[in-house]
Amino acid sequence: MKVTAEHQGHVVVMSLRGNLLGGPDADAFYNEVKSYLDQGSRRIVLNLGDVKLMNSSGLGILIKTLKPVREAGGDVHLACVTEKIDSLFVITKLYQVFKSFPDVEQAVRAFA
Amino acid sequence: MTPSGPEPARQAKAGAGSGDDVLDDLRELVLRLEQLHSSQPATDSQALPAWLLHARQAREELAAHARRLRDLIEPARTLRENRLLREIGRRLGQDLSPESLALLIMDTLGGVVPFDAAGIYFLDPRDGTIRWESLRGYDTDKLHLVRQKLDRGIMGWILKHGQSVIVPDVRVDSRYFNARDRTRSELVTPILHEGRMIGFFNLESDRLGTYGEQERLLMEVLASQVAQTVEHMVLRVDREERRRVLADLKVARSIQRSLLPNRGLRLLDVEVVGLNLPSAEVGGDYFDHFHITPQDIGLVIADVAGKGIAASLIMASVRTGVHILAQHRLDMTGIMGHLNEHLYEVTEADSFVTACYGVYNRESRRLSYVNAGHNPPLLMRARSHAIESLTTGGLLLGAFRGAVYEMGVVELEPGDRLLFHTDGLNEATDRQGMEFGMGRVRRSLSESRWLDAGALVQRLLADLRRHTGMGERATRFQDDLTLMALVCRDNQPGDRQV
Numbered sequence: 321m322k323v324t325a326e327h328q329g330h331v332v333v334m335s336l337r338g339n340l341l342g343g344p345d346a347d348a349f350y351n352e353v354k355s356y357l358d359q360g361s362r363r364i365v366l367n368l369g370d371v372k373l374m375n376s377s378g379l380g381i382l383i384k385t386l387k388p389v390r391e392a393g394g395d396v397h398l399a400c401v402t403e404k405i406d407s408l409f410v411i412t413k414l415y416q417v418f419k420s421f422p423d424v425e426q427a428v429r430a431f432a
Numbered sequence: 433m434t435p436s437g438p439e440p441a442r443q444a445k446a447g448a449g450s451g452d453d454v455l456d457d458l459r460e461l462v463l464r465l466e467q468l469h470s471s472q473p474a475t476d477s478q479a480l481p482a483w484l485l486h487a488r489q490a491r492e493e494l495a496a497h498a499r500r501l502r503d504l505i506e507p508a509r510t511l512r513e514n515r516l517l518r519e520i521g522r523r524l525g526q527d528l529s530p531e532s533l534a535l536l537i538m539d540t541l542g543g544v545v546p547f548d549a550a551g552i553y554f555l556d557p558r559d560g561t562i563r564w565e566s567l568r569g570y571d572t573d574k575l576h577l578v579r580q581k582l583d584r585g586i587m588g589w590i591l592k593h594g595q596s597v598i599v600p601d602v603r604v605d606s607r608y609f610n611a612r613d614r615t616r617s618e619l620v621t622p623i624l625h626e627g628r629m630i631g632f633f634n635l636e637s638d639r640l641g642t643y644g645e646q647e648r649l650l651m652e653v654l655a656s657q658v659a660q661t662v663e664h665m666v667l668r669v670d671r672e673e674r675r676r677v678l679a680d681l682k683v684a685r686s687i688q689r690s691l692l693p694n695r696g697l698r699l700l701d702v703e704v705v706g707l708n709l710p711s712a713e714v715g716g717d718y719f720d721h722f723h724i725t726p727q728d729i730g731l732v733i734a735d736v737a738g739k740g741i742a743a744s745l746i747m748a749s750v751r752t753g754v755h756i757l758a759q760h761r762l763d764m765t766g767i768m769g770h771l772n773e774h775l776y777e778v779t780e781a782d783s784f785v786t787a788c789y790g791v792y793n794r795e796s797r798r799l800s801y802v803n804a805g806h807n808p809p810l811l812m813r814a815r816s817h818a819i820e821s822l823t824t825g826g827l828l829l830g831a832f833r834g835a836v837y838e839m840g841v842v843e844l845e846p847g848d849r850l851l852f853h854t855d856g857l858n859e860a861t862d863r864q865g866m867e868f869g870m871g872r873v874r875r876s877l878s879e880s881r882w883l884d885a886g887a888l889v890q891r892l893l894a895d896l897r898r899h900t901g902m903g904e905r906a907t908r909f910q911d912d913l914t915l916m917a918l919v920c921r922d923n924q925p926g927d928r929q930v
Contacts, residue, residue: 342738342782384780416835
C-alpha cells in the first residue's frame with residue numbers, strides 16, 4: 321500500500337493506494353497519522369478511492385487511527401469509498417463513527 | 433656484528449620466559465642506551481669517545497634485532513591464539529542451549545582478548561532484536577542501561593552497519609552510550625553468517641586504547657569460529673520451538689473444539705446445525721446454540737478480527753461472556769452492550785469482533801436478535817422464497833465504548849430457513865481471485881429449499897469447495913469458515929431429540 325499526503329489548509333489529505341490488509345504497511349500508515357497529530361494536525365481526510373482490497377485487519381487499522389485523532393479533539397473523514405469497502409462499513413455499522421463523503425473536496429469542506 | 437652487539441643479551445634471555453619477555457628486555461636496553469646517548473652533547477662523531485660510538489652501534493643493532501624478534505614472536509602468538517580458537521571450536525561441537533553456548537563463549541573470551549565488561553548477543557533472525565544474551569562485568573542495577581545501548585550506543589550503530597568498531601576512548605566518541613562509568617575503551621564485533629549478522633560481541637575495558645587492529649582481527653576470527661555453531665543452535669532451537677508450538681496448538685484446537693457444540697440440535701419443531709473450519713489449527717470464528725430455557729434457544733455467530741491464537745483466545749472470551757450473560761436473562765441489547773465494553777477492555781485498539789446473537793422462542797416461533805456489525809444472517813421464507821437480511825443491531829464489538837444496540841424481531845413459519853455465516857463464506861475466492869460473493873450464497877440457499885439444516889450446511893460447503901477449487905474434501909480455506917443453519921419445522925414444540 322502507498323500513502324501520499326498533502327495539506328489543504330488545516331486539513332491533511334492522505335490518499336491510500338493498493339490493499340489495506342494490516343501488517344507493516346498498516347502500521348506505517350498509523351504511525352504517519354500519529355506524526356501528523358504530533359505536529360498539531362487533527363483534521364484528516366482519508367481518500368480510499370484507490371484502495372482495492374481491505375480486510376478486517378485493514379478495518380482495524382482505520383479504527384485504531386480514529387481513536388487518537390478523536391482523543392486529540394479532531395476527526396477522520398473518509399472520501400471516495402468504493403462499493404466493496406462501503407459494504408464493509410455498512411455491515412459493521414462503522415458509519416455510526418466514521419463520516420463518509422463522495423469526494424475529497426466535500427470531505428475537506430465538512431471540516432470548515 | 434660487533435662484540436658489544438645484542439647477541440649476548442639475546443642468548444642470555446633465550447629460554448628464560450616467553451618471546452614477549454625478551455622483547456621487553458631488549459626494548460628497555462635500547463631505551464637506556466638512548467637516554468645515555470641523548471645525555472651526551474651533540475658534537476662531531478670524531479670527537480666522541482669510542483665507547484659511545486660502540487653504544488650507538490649497539491643501539492641500532494639491538495633495535496634491528498628487536499624488530500626481527502617481533503617478527504618471530506607474532507606468528508607464535510597467532511599460533512597460540514589459533515590453538516585457543518581451535519579449542520573453542522572443539523567445545524562448540526556439542527548441542528548446547530543458547531544460555532550454555534553464550535556462557536561457554538564468554539568463559540573462553542577472557543583467554544583471547546582482555547576485558548573488564550563484556551556481552552555476547554544472539555539476534556532473532558525474524559526481527560533483528562536480541563534473542564539471547566550473556567553479560568559479564570556490568571553492575572546489576574545498570575543492566576537496563578546496557579539494554580539501552582542496543583538502541584542508542586555503539587552496539588546500536590553496529591546493528592545498523594554490521595562492521596566491527598574500535599573505540600580507543602569512549603569519552604570522546606559521540607556514539608558511546610554510558611552504561612558503565614569505568615569503561616574507557618570498547619570493541620564491538622559482529623558475528624556474521626553468510627553475510628547476515630546473527631549476533632555480536634561487545635567488550636569494554638577500564639583502560640584507554642585497550643583495543644587495536646590485532647584485537648579486532650582476533651575477535652573477528654573468534655566471531656567466524658562461533659558463527660556456524662550459533663546459526664546451528666538457532667535453527668535447532670527454532671525447530672524445537674516449532675515442535676512445541678505445534679503440540680500446544682493441537683491441544684488448543686482440541687480445547688477450542690470443545691467450546692463449540694459437538695452436534696446439532698435436532699428437535700421436532702426446529703433444528704440447528706453448525707460447522708466451523710478454521711484456516712489454521714485454531715481460529716477466531718465462533719458459533720453456538722444452547723438452551724437458555726426449554727423454550728428459548730440461544731444462537732450465536734461471531735468472527736474475531738484476525739486469525740490464530742490471539743483470535744481464538746478472544747473467541748473463548750466471547751463464548752464465556754455470552755453464556756454467563758444469557759443465563760442471567762439479561763435483555764439482548766444489554767448483553768451486547770456488556771460484551772462490547774468487556775471486549776473493549778481486553779482487546780487491542782485495532783481488534784474487534786462482529787457477532788450476531790439471537791434467541792429463538794419455540795412457542796411463538798419468534799426470533800429476537802441483535803446484529804453487532806456481523807454479516808447479516810439470511811432468512812429464506814418457505815412461502816414466498818424471499819430472502820431477508822437480518823441487520824438490526826449496532827456497531828461491531830470491542831472497538832468503541834458506549835455503543836448502543838437495537839433488537840430486531842422476526843416471526844418464523846414452518847419451512848423457513850435461517851443461515852448464519854462468517855465472511856469466510858462470501859469472501860472466499862477462486863483461483864482468479866473472484867469471490868464466492870453474497871449472490872452465490874443466496875443462490876445456494878434458494879436451491880436448498882427442501883434440505884434439512886445439516887444438508888443445507890453441507891450443500892453450501894460443497895458449493896464453496898467447487899468455487900474455490902480446493903477439492904471435494906477440503907476442510908481448510910483461506911479464512912476461517914463458519915456456517916450455522918436453523919430450519920423451522922412443521923411440528924409443535926417438543927423437547928425430544930429426533
